[in-house]
Amino acid sequence: MSLILEHIAIDPQRISELHHTETLHSRAYACPVCHGRGYALPDVWDKDGKNKTCRFCEGSGKIAATITIEWEKL
Numbered sequence: 265m266s267l268i269l270e271h272i273a274i275d276p277q278r279i280s281e282l283h284h285t286e287t288l289h290s291r292a293y294a295c296p297v298c299h300g301r302g303y304a305l306p307d308v309w310d311k312d313g314k315n316k317t318c319r320f321c322e323g324s325g326k327i328a329a330t331i332t333i334e335w336e337k338l
């Protein structure tokens with residue numbers, strides 16, 4: 265089975281001042297709850313059967329990570 269991983273390279277040579285904050289965004293991933301469908305399977309529907317939208321991704325079917333790095337002295 266194949267697997268694609270994303271890695272972050274942390275490099276202080278690329279910053280010019282302390283307390284510098286960087287924000288990185290991952291690629292989009294399929295939602296781990298609905299597996300990219302955007303809707304929930306019948307076993308997690310509301311009792312009235314109306315809310316079928318995935319509550320985790322709110323129906324988009326995708327999620328992404330936002331990574332914040334703040335450099336500081338030790």
Ligand SMILES: [Zn+2]
Pocket residue numbers: 295296297298299300301302303318319320321322323324325326
């Ligand atoms: Zn979802």
